[in-house]
Amino acid sequence: MSLKLVFLGRLEDVAGHGEIALDIAGPLTLSEIAERLEPQLAVAISAANVRIALNGSLVSPGGWTAGNGDELAFLPPVSGG
Template identity: 70%
Template sequence: MTLTLLFLGPLEDVAGVPEMSLDVAGAATLPDIAERLDPALAVAITAPRVRIALNGQLVAPADVRAGNGDELAFLPPVSGG
């Protein structure tokens, strides 16, 4: 079973790729996912200001339950002016 992770903006730079796939056995939580990533990327995606979208819907980090066929996008804080 495969889960797709999308990294936007500076998170893509940390990840080194715009997206990656993870094999999952069932519903994975954010800590489950983070522990399988490079430590720097795990810290970046779990930062307090990073927003998470599960299949296009914003979710709280504690509500992440992603599994087969799901898409999890990590959205950095918006800046500019």
């Protein structure tokens, strides 16, 4: 089973990749996913201003799980003008 993580903007720089595939045994919460990542990346994706999309739909930081075949995209705040 596999879960796809997508990192956009500055989070891609922190991750070192635009995407990571996690091998999973079952559905995971955000905190369980963060535990499997490098500490610096775990902190970055857990920031209050990072939005999360599960299979293309924005979700709140808690109250969901991601499982086999799901895609989680982490969206940092945008800046510019």
